[in-house]
Amino acid sequence: MRRRFIQCDVFTSVPTRGNGLAVVVDSGGLTDDDMQRFAAWTNLAETTFLLPPTDETADYRLKIFTPSREMPFAGHPTLGSCAAWLHTGGVPAHAGLVRQECGVGIVEIDISGPVPAFAAPPTRIAPMPDAERNRIAGQLDLAAERIVRTAVLDNGPVWQVFELGSADDVLAADSAKVSWPQFKAIGLIGPHVPGSEFDYEVRMLAPSSGMSEDPITGSLNAAIARWMHAEGRLNGDITVSQGVSIGRAAASTSDATPGIRTGS
Incomplete structure (x- = not known):
């Protein structure tokens, strides 16, 4: 056939x-x-x-x-x-x-x-165990004072997410230091300075695809939007950049409408 x-x-x-x-x-x-x-x-x-x-x-x-x-x-x-x-x-x-x-x-x-957008699936939000937080932070040389908050997010895939102090902190992480299956689906997010083209920089490290990191990850960004919304930190549209570290120029937008939508 x-x-x-x-x-x-x-x-x-x-x-x-x-x-x-x-x-x-x-x-x-x-x-x-x-x-x-x-x-x-x-x-x-x-x-x-x-x-x-x-x-x-x-x-x-x-x-x-x-x-x-x-x-x-x-x-x-x-x-x-x-x-x-x-x-x-x-x-x-x-x-x-x-x-x-x-x-x-x-x-x-x-x-x-003008662009398609999917309704973000329900996301389970849990604290990241201290041992796992310390293991990942140590491997990536993430300074404790630059880690704003962490969570384990599950919307089908499971994400271990670190919110860092800035987009520069996100871009400074060395993806070569973590790989699947020893480390699984690490998400990093940090804000750009006000007035920038994008609100946040996002990276997804240690994907199971064999790549050093994912060019852009809609399900991770949807889970992050659910996390921010649950904590009262998503009050309007946010646009994130992802893939810069591997030569891509991708972006996605999440909004706080009922259901939370993530689109290209």
Whole structure:
């Protein structure tokens, strides 16, 4: 059977500066092993597979794989796969809204505006154990006085997040010092100076894709937005930059509307 796949560049308007994604459009008949092997072959951060939904309220079902494992949810694969589904003739049941079925359930994607945005899935927020905080901070040489707060965030993937004093602190971290699986999904966020093009700088270190860090991570940014909102620190739109350290120029915006939306 001939199958179609589309390569997308997500969270950027400049080709090759965002996060690459392969979307297999005709995935019927593929096993999970087939999908995993194909994802390893593409060697992109994620590869996705479009399937008929099993939930009658969904427009399509999505399976998401890194080169080494399946993910229940991820942000840039959600937006890129939605764009590929629409490009290949998909028509949502409700105008302006696509409903994607994936490992965390139904994710709604608003396509009514100039750029698509997904409703951030519910996020479990927990304190980071002191031992893990100290282990990661020590490995990355994060000075204690530059760590503002930490948390473990779970919205399908699990993120160990450090909020640092500034964007410069985030950019100074050496991603070569941490790798998966010894260290798993470390998120760093720090504010840019007022008046900058972006509000925050974000990095995601030790991804399971085999890269030193992720170019841009929609699910991490969605989890951070949920964390900030839960603490009363997200009162309007925020725009983050990510990927600078590896030569990318990607950005995402989160807002504090009901459900919290994260978009490209």
